[in-house]
Amino acid sequence: MKNKWLNFFYGSVKLKVQGRGVERFINACLRNGIYIWSVRKQSENTATFFILLKDVPRMRTVVRKSECKIFFIGRSGFPFLVKRTIKNSGFVIGLLLFFTVVFLLSNMVWDMRVQGAKPETEYRILKELKQMGVERGAFQFLLAPPETIQQKLTERIETITWVGVELKGTTFYFQVVEKKKPKEPEKIPVRHLVAKKKAVITNMFVEEGQPLVSVHDYVTKGQVLVSGIIGTEGKTKLVPARGKIFGETWYKSSVVLPLNAVFHVFTGKYIEKDYITGKFFSIPVKGFKNPQFKHYKIEKQKKAFRFWRWELPIFYERVIYRETEEVKRTYSWNEAFQKAKEIARNELKTKLEEDASIKGEKVLHAVRENGKVKVEIHYQVIENIAIPQPIVQGD
Amino acid sequence: MVKKWRQQVRNWLTNQLELPADLVMDLPRITMIGHIHIYIENHRGLLTFSDKELRLLLKQGQLLVRGEQFVIKTILPEEILLEGKINHVIYLEE
Numbered sequence A: 001m002k003n004k005w006l007n008f009f010y011g012s013v014k015l016k017v018q019g020r021g022v023e024r025f026i027n028a029c030l031r032n033g034i035y036i037w038s039v040r041k042q043s044e045n046t047a048t049f050f051i052l053l054k055d056v057p058r059m060r061t062v063v064r065k066s067e068c069k070i071f072f073i074g075r076s077g078f079p080f081l082v083k084r085t086i087k088n089s090g091f092v093i094g095l096l097l098f099f100t101v102v103f104l105l106s107n108m109v110w111d112m113r114v115q116g117a118k119p120e121t122e123y124r125i126l127k128e129l130k131q132m133g134v135e136r137g138a139f140q141f142l143l144a145p146p147e148t149i150q151q152k153l154t155e156r157i158e159t160i161t162w163v164g165v166e167l168k169g170t171t172f173y174f175q176v177v178e179k180k181k182p183k184e185p186e187k188i189p190v191r192h193l194v195a196k197k198k199a200v201i202t203n204m205f206v207e208e209g210q211p212l213v214s215v216h217d218y219v220t221k222g223q224v225l226v227s228g229i230i231g232t233e234g235k236t237k238l239v240p241a242r243g244k245i246f247g248e249t250w251y252k253s254s255v256v257l258p259l260n261a262v263f264h265v266f267t268g269k270y271i272e273k274d275y276i277t278g279k280f281f282s283i284p285v286k287g288f289k290n291p292q293f294k295h296y297k298i299e300k301q302k303k304a305f306r307f308w309r310w311e312l313p314i315f316y317e318r319v320i321y322r323e324t325e326e327v328k329r330t331y332s333w334n335e336a337f338q339k340a341k342e343i344a345r346n347e348l349k350t351k352l353e354e355d356a357s358i359k360g361e362k363v364l365h366a367v368r369e370n371g372k373v374k375v376e377i378h379y380q381v382i383e384n385i386a387i388p389q390p391i392v393q394g395d
Numbered sequence B: 001m002v003k004k005w006r007q008q009v010r011n012w013l014t015n016q017l018e019l020p021a022d023l024v025m026d027l028p029r030i031t032m033i034g035h036i037h038i039y040i041e042n043h044r045g046l047l048t049f050s051d052k053e054l055r056l057l058l059k060q061g062q063l064l065v066r067g068e069q070f071v072i073k074t075i076l077p078e079e080i081l082l083e084g085k086i087n088h089v090i091y092l093e094e
Helices: A004-010 A022-031 A053-065 A078-087 A089-106 A119-132 A146-156 A333-351 B002-017
Strands: A012-019 A036-041 A046-052 A068-076 A111-115 A160-168 A171-178 A191-195 A199-208 A224-227 A242-258 A260-277 A282-286 A296-307 A310-330 A357-369 A372-384 A386-390 B029-033 B037-041 B046-049 B053-057 B062-076 B079-092
Touching: A004 A012, A004 A078, A012 A022, A012 A053, A022 A036, A022 A046, A022 A053, A022 B046, A022 B062, A046 A053, A053 A068, A078 A089, A089 A296, A111 A119, A119 A146, A119 A160, A119 A171, A146 A160, A191 A242, A224 A242, A224 A386, A242 A333, A242 A386, A260 A296, A333 A357, A333 A372, B029 B079, B046 B062
Parallel strands: A111 A171
Antiparallel strands: A012 A046, A012 A068, A036 A046, A036 B062, A160 A171, A191 A224, A191 A386, A199 A242, A242 A372, A260 A282, A260 A310, A296 A310, A357 A372, B029 B037, B037 B079, B046 B053, B053 B062, B062 B079
């Protein structure tokens, strides 16, 4: 017996045969190699059965030689299904269109919400975003990652201290912290001012409190500089001591600097290649050239496509090849020595507060060993040494 | 006379060599599954068919199948599969 499943792919038609000698007609069909199934006798002169669609042309010759008439009363199978689908293609196209539209809309930016910013700052942020391509209707996968947007925003708009960028669904949320003018001094609890470290006092500005030391005094760490207890014996009063006590302090720092060093520096040239990637495939969509760089670093940004609320396992991947260059740096002894001093100074400055100043420096010793310069420097620094110490009121 | 003689030779051959009778003697091979299916091989064409009766031409004689609700599931030049409720299978000798 033949395979019924194959009949589905060939397509089949249901026939009605009417006339004298239906049996003879069937025999004739068989002799001509026409495959017949599900023969049913309706009445004395009529029968219905199925034949394959490809046998229909052969059927005509058989019919001409017989005394019967045939009627096509049904059709089924793949070819007819295709035909019907083409006829109803509007529906299929609509369905595809629907999914495409939902897919595209799911990958767009629909809203940008700025929180915690004044109107003018908000306006500036939105303007900057527009320049970066972040606007309503932009495709998410073409945009820079939120971290980069965040960095650029903080760089370009000086009135904001920090901005948190978050992409939730199709909405960008910007949480802005603006730089604020100094606030009214808070109510400070009663306190002493004590020395941060050992120092020789050079200058004193006491706003409130009873100074216990004077200029040129040598103080040790934790020593009370300005007392929060004022008034004469017996009639004392507690106040929050305020003021700045500048003292000369000492720092020692050592720097080791190699005379020869090799760096990898970005030249600024780069090539971008965009791909649509899945688990088992990767289709390039932009940038088909291979990088011609001798040395390069690869940076990858991957973003998932979204459909409705879900992230699809398909990604838009941007691969950036950045050209690097090897740079050799060689210092002479003198240069290295100067450089080391500079480094040490900068290092120290980052540690100190803004109102501190470096009064003097003295190179303790500088040696050259194993192709490196080792410098040890002693610094004299004038800085505010006062730190508050709350007065604990007992009982 | 010759025909009868040939028939006897064939009969003898099947008995002696244990060859299947349907091959050597062109007899129909009929397989029935309960009373709902009948599968006939080696027929020579359809004579009459209705939902109560099927008459097939054989090499020698005819085969008559009687029953109810007959449907020919498949028909090929030498094979036929009939479905329905089968009551009688009758050989009609010429």
